[in-house]
Amino acid sequence: QQPVQSPQAVILREGEDAVINCSSSKALYSVHWYRQKHGEAPVFLMILLKGGEQKGHEKISASFNEKKQQSSLYLTASQLSYSGTYFCGTPVLTTLGRLYFGRGTQLTVWP
């Protein structure tokens, strides 16, 4: 039930854009996105609740297509501070409080 993230790793120059995808074989109610800096705890970015809804955090936005059971995270004009590992998380519809995380996408932004 673990969602699948792609790509596994992305290397960018400052100012470039990136897209990280998250897909599930199960029906999705919502999708969470988190970012983890090296050696630190994951930090919440956003939750998407409705099909097609987009949300934003700084220059990071995301979309959620519940019909396709997938979400995409868009990083626009990447900054050095965007480097880290990005995880999507999908709640388990039948179990209170459970969240399945993908394996993560490692994003490296170079100056």
Next chain:
Amino acid sequence: EAQVTQNPRYLITVTGKKLTVTCSQNMNHEYMSWYRQDPGLGLRQIYYSMNVEVTDKGDVPEGYKVSRKEKRNFPLILESPSPNQTSLYFCASSRPQAGGLIATDTQYFGPGTRLTVL
């Protein structure tokens, strides 16, 4: 300040020596979870708790125990640690998502405990 605390932050121990990693949250959250993080595998849930005295296994529960006697605390117990339990451990808490109980809202993570079992 709203936070999740874990102790210890770093621990080196030997095979078979029982240990407990504490986790405490001050946000009155119903849900609490333990995850382990290993390179390339992401965050895998060990145990989770929906509320006081209500716990259930996650995806990798073997070798671990938990208890939830108080809402704020959720300790992780390794009765007989083995080297394959060397990992980075995170505790997290959350509340039900607005509008229903079937999903979880933002997960707040503790700072992590890096455990090495020799």
